[in-house]
Amino acid sequence: MTTTPVLDGFDELLSSNVVLVTGKGGVGKTTVAAVLALAGVASGRRTLLVEVEERQGFSRTFGTQPWDYDEREFRPGLWGTALDPSDAVYEYLEMFYGLKRVQWVMERSNAIDFVTTAAPGLRDLLMVGKLYEIEARRREDGRRQYDLIVLDAPPTGRIVPFLQAPEGVTEIVRVGPVKRQAGQIREMLDNPKRVQAVLVTLLEEMPVQETVEGVQKLRAAGIAIGPIVTNKVMVERVSASDAKVIDGLPPDALASAGNLSGQTAALTKELVTAHRGRLALQHELRDDLASRAELPILDLPLITGKTFGEDDLHVLTDVLAEQLGEKAPRAREAVPADWRPR
Amino acid sequence: MTHLEDRIERTDIRRAIERAHIIVTTGAGGVGKTTTAAGIGLAGATAGRRTLVMTIDPARRLAQAMGLDDLAPTPQRVDLPGVSGELHAMMLDMQSTFDGVIDRHASDASKARNIKKNRIYQTLSSTLSGTHEYMAMEKLHELHDEGTWDLLVIDTPPTRSALDFLDAPKRMTSFLEGRLLRILLRPAMATGRGYLRVVGAGATALVRLAGKVTGMELLDDLADFFGNFEGMYEGFKQRAEQVLELLSEPTSQFVIVTAPEPPPLREAKFFLERLEQEGLHQAGVVVNRIQPALDDVDETAVRSAADAQPDTDEGHAVAGALRMLADVASLATRERRDVEAALFGVPLKALVEVPLLQSDIHDLDGLEQISSRVAPAA
Numbered sequence: 015m016t017t018t019p020v021l022d023g024f025d026e027l028l029s030s031n032v033v034l035v036t037g038k039g040g041v042g043k044t045t046v047a048a049v050l051a052l053a054g055v056a057s058g059r060r061t062l063l064v065e066v067e068e069r070q071g072f073s074r075t076f077g078t079q080p081w082d083y084d085e086r087e088f089r090p091g092l093w094g095t096a097l098d099p100s101d102a103v104y105e106y107l108e109m110f111y112g113l114k115r116v117q118w119v120m121e122r123s124n125a126i127d128f129v130t131t132a133a134p135g136l137r138d139l140l141m142v143g144k145l146y147e148i149e150a151r152r153r154e155d156g157r158r159q160y161d162l163i164v165l166d167a168p169p170t171g172r173i174v175p176f177l178q179a180p181e182g183v184t185e186i187v188r189v190g191p192v193k194r195q196a197g198q199i200r201e202m203l204d205n206p207k208r209v210q211a212v213l214v215t216l217l218e219e220m221p222v223q224e225t226v227e228g229v230q231k232l233r234a235a236g237i238a239i240g241p242i243v244t245n246k247v248m249v250e251r252v253s254a255s256d257a258k259v260i261d262g263l264p265p266d267a268l269a270s271a272g273n274l275s276g277q278t279a280a281l282t283k284e285l286v287t288a289h290r291g292r293l294a295l296q297h298e299l300r301d302d303l304a305s306r307a308e309l310p311i312l313d314l315p316l317i318t319g320k321t322f323g324e325d326d327l328h329v330l331t332d333v334l335a336e337q338l339g340e341k342a343p344r345a346r347e348a349v350p351a352d353w354r355p356r
Numbered sequence: 357m358t359h360l361e362d363r364i365e366r367t368d369i370r371r372a373i374e375r376a377h378i379i380v381t382t383g384a385g386g387v388g389k390t391t392t393a394a395g396i397g398l399a400g401a402t403a404g405r406r407t408l409v410m411t412i413d414p415a416r417r418l419a420q421a422m423g424l425d426d427l428a429p430t431p432q433r434v435d436l437p438g439v440s441g442e443l444h445a446m447m448l449d450m451q452s453t454f455d456g457v458i459d460r461h462a463s464d465a466s467k468a469r470n471i472k473k474n475r476i477y478q479t480l481s482s483t484l485s486g487t488h489e490y491m492a493m494e495k496l497h498e499l500h501d502e503g504t505w506d507l508l509v510i511d512t513p514p515t516r517s518a519l520d521f522l523d524a525p526k527r528m529t530s531f532l533e534g535r536l537l538r539i540l541l542r543p544a545m546a547t548g549r550g551y552l553r554v555v556g557a558g559a560t561a562l563v564r565l566a567g568k569v570t571g572m573e574l575l576d577d578l579a580d581f582f583g584n585f586e587g588m589y590e591g592f593k594q595r596a597e598q599v600l601e602l603l604s605e606p607t608s609q610f611v612i613v614t615a616p617e618p619p620p621l622r623e624a625k626f627f628l629e630r631l632e633q634e635g636l637h638q639a640g641v642v643v644n645r646i647q648p649a650l651d652d653v654d655e656t657a658v659r660s661a662a663d664a665q666p667d668t669d670e671g672h673a674v675a676g677a678l679r680m681l682a683d684v685a686s687l688a689t690r691e692r693r694d695v696e697a698a699l700f701g702v703p704l705k706a707l708v709e710v711p712l713l714q715s716d717i718h719d720l721d722g723l724e725q726i727s728s729r730v731a732p733a734a
Contacts, residue, residue, distance in 0.1 A: 320690050
């Protein structure tokens with residue numbers, strides 16, 4: 015079965031230097047960020063994965079040592095870094111003022127706590143500033159250091175204040191390098207070739223609602239928005255007509271056909287009803303999302319294996335690739351050919 | 357049977373609902389804290405108590421589930437026919453709570469006005485991480501002082517980390533105390549401009565640096581802010597201490613909410629350990645949206661049975677149902693393993709599972725389902 019690709023290949027999906035992955039808490043931002051990064055690698059891009067929330071989500075998923083401020087190539091063509099605000103402060107001070115010795119003064123005086131946790135918006139400012147530094151960095155031959163930077167960004171509720179932290183600070187601060195840099199960061203954020211946001215959601219009421227609101231807020235803030243990725247989409251196993259057959263089947267018949275206990279057969283009948291119920295809800299919410307957000311939608315299935323690891327990320331990357339018309343040898347390991355809700 | 361199930365105790369959360377004065381629900385973002393808080397509130401009212409649920413950002417349908425079109429920043433009674441207690445619900449509005457605190461505690465009205473006009477305050481009250489948690493604490497203090505509530509159910513804000521809730525008062529008061537800033541600003545506060553002749557070499561370097569990085573206005577604003585704040589700090593600190601004291605009493609119980617996935621489970625574990633360290637009291641853990649336990653289902657056998665179905669309409673339907681069952685069974689296995697691995701060796705009072713429901717909660721019956729799961733009748 016051939017369907018029209020949602021987007022024209024990896025090149026359209028990954029058309030910006032930076033992809034900010036956001037969404038409501040718990041929707042699987044980290045997983046989707048990892049999948050997008052793997053798509054970057056698959057398409058030959060030198061890719062950097064960036065973590066800003068100090069969760070060590072990537073190092074756990076990829077089974078590597080904990081990540082830190084250093085950018086390390088942990089898979090061929092794939093680098094990772096976990097941004098830490100205090101490191102960012104030191105680097106910033108050193109870069110702009112050549113102040114190496116200030117570090118111990120700040121540590122001794124607890125100033126670093128103030129800067130990184132208490133001062134209004136400073137933490138976010140530092141993170142966005144660092145992102146800007148990485149994006150602007152060039153190799154010796156003049157090409158960008160990374161072709162693609164994927165950021166596991168703060169959740170939808172905080173993404174706009176996060177990105178606008180530099181401007182927020184310039185409301186307080188009217189001169190100095192912070193003010194100058196804020197303007198350059200703004201330029202980067204305004205340019206869809208440099209930055210786009212990808213919103214991740216589950217097909218559930220609250221996340222969909224928050225996604226729609228997130229789209230509005232990001233648009234108002236002038237940030238380009240790429241496709242929406244619906245995550246953990248339940249794959250249809252029982253069609254509506256099959257469900258009718260199961261409904262009419264006595265539990266005993268189901269038990270003997272499937273070699274199940276009577277209790278499990280009865281539960282299976284209930285689960286089929288619940289399955290159909292969730293599928294209907296998924297459909298309704300996906301339509302709702304499509305019409306309200308007016309953005310292309312890519313779907314990632316719920317992986318039901320007994321474990322979840324790096325291998326599953328590669329399968330998910332292929333499921334995504336298939337929707338872009340790219341080669342996807344492993345997509346069938348997770349989903350049948352016509353699985354996507356339409 | 358898994359190791360954890362031996363430790364499942366269903367009574368602790370019910371006991372908390374019947375006896376505690378404060379229940380705090382906490383956990384990572386997106387795990388269903390608010391819904392759980394509402395379910396606990398309903399159970400409290402059903403147990404005959406005058407209950408108030410304070411939430412942060414409820415789903416529209418959850419507000420509707422409680423018969424409220426919108427949650428207001430003041431308590432509104434939920435209509436519960438045939439229930440002996442009372443359920444009230446309110447939303448925490450951070451800005452108005454903070455403004456209210458300033459109005460009540462500033463030494464005079466002009467100082468309150470100056471603070472509210474100050475740019476540091478405006479940024480602080482809208483964006484500083486921890487402000488939300490701190491305001492939840494202030495509101496809790498206020499509601500407790502009213503003395504009219506049997507049970508206060510406090511839903512915590514969706515933060516970077518569930519631990520932020522416990523750290524917020526300390527962070528906020530240390531910011532407001534601003535010991536470092538006071539040292540830096542002392543001359544500025546005294547003379548307005550002469551802050552460069554400062555105390556100590558390190559501080560001089562820092563002040564010069566701060567001026568260079570930020571421009572002077574920031575320091576002036578800070579001086580103005582702390583100047584107007586003079587005298588209020590002690591009150592902030594006192595109330596924060598009182599709330600922490602209140603939260604350490606056995607009548608304050610924490611319910612940790614999680615989803616059966618590694619990241620929120622890690623948060624739950626950290627929080628449980630932290631409660632233990634701080635001498636705070638947990639009522640238990642609620643694992644939301646978990647697949648039903650299918651211990652006697654052999655996933656591989658079920659998949660083979662699916663493949664062996666005859667090529668008939670019925671066979672096709674049965675095969676589909678079996679594959680779905682196998683999906684659920686292996687997910688259920690993964691989820692329970694993750695729960696067990698994350699909570700292994702962690703002090704745990706109770707572990708309650710709330711199954712994945714077919715649809716979102718949109719009426720009182722749905723909430724009743726949550727409520728009866730979290731706190732089953734004895």
